[in-house]
């Protein structure tokens with residue numbers, strides 16, 4: 128039985144007040160709060176177990192290396208990867224997707240080759256592909272969502288043509304909460320011999336993920352949304368793809384030998400991890416993922432589905448609210464505009480006075496904003512510790528905003 132009050136007690140920040148009101152933290156899509164076990168692990172690592180990793184012949188360096196490297200196995204378990212050598216550490220999803228763009232895509236794309244992506248991608252899954260368009264003449268093929276914000280996997284599959292070299296698609300939209308049937312996309316793409324990159328920044332937070340079941344080639348996650356430290360993250364890269372990749376960032380750690388005339392790279396995954404990494408951040412992410420696995424991602428997903436259903440029903444009751452994204456089975460992420468309100472920022476400022484933290488803006492998803500015909504939305508994004516009572520507080524604060532602005 129998922130006991131949300133017990134879960135809340137693990138997150139010290141949730142008991143604070145903001146503007147004299149209990150904090151209602153609904154900005155999890157941007158970054159999630161941290162449980163005490165993650166905070167303790169970070170403090171413990173710096174207090175007792177810190178040194179640089181991989182190069183030491185001393186006790187602390189070996190200890191830090193052991194703790195850090197153990198996280199690779201934890202990520203593999205969390206994502207359902209068969210081999211921890213298919214996990215590359217990154218500073219987050221942004222770096223992960225850039226790694227794929229520079230390391231895998233750039234060397235094999237000719238002018239006129241295509242990348243298929245959806246209109247609801249985050250800029251982190253757009254701009255690295257625009258680099259290839261600008262520099263190498265790669266063509267970006269966009270697939271639209273329907274009026275509810277749903278993405279028909281068949282439309283993506285139909286967009287795959289003879290020149291398509293990659294499909295790059297989010298698992299869950301950070302704006303609409305739409306869940307994409309990435310397995311259907313991967314199954315069809317594999318038959319056509321086209322690799323698929325899944326941006327799992329939001330997906331892995333809200334749903335159980337098994338990369339083998341999905342059948343993707345790349346799956347990127349970011350630690351700070353997974354209740355871990357910022358600056359942590361990882362990407363699953365299927366063995367065959369990793370073997371095809373050239374390194375992206377050069378420097379220490381990713382080499383075996385360097386001379387005046389040549390460089391011999393380290394074996395993957397280290398080949399793709401240059402320089403001193405976010406040692407303690409990754410150790411903290413490992414603890415966060417263990418925490419999630421102890422709660423059980425199925426249980427987290429079921430709790431959030433209940434919150435999503437309740438929030439959908441209550442938000443739909445506000446007939447002056449322009450709710451964006453009503454696709455069935457969506458994650459607990461809600462974007463909206465308000466009749467009469469000058470700007471989403473005005474709404475969020477009033478909500479903040481009530482202790483309700485939401486985000487306003489374009490959410491790094493400008494092509495989606497264009498598609499929706501809005502310049503900005505207000506977004507309430509829920510996490511594993513949010514409650515129905517917090518949905519009620521959001522609704523109350525929105526009613527106040529409507530009274531003041533509408």
Ligand code: PMP
Nearest residue numbers: 219220221249251301328329349
């Ligand atoms: N993709 C999606 C869908 C996201 O929501 C985000 C974070 N807002 C990112 C990519 C980028 O993640 P990060 O900034 O942690 O690299």
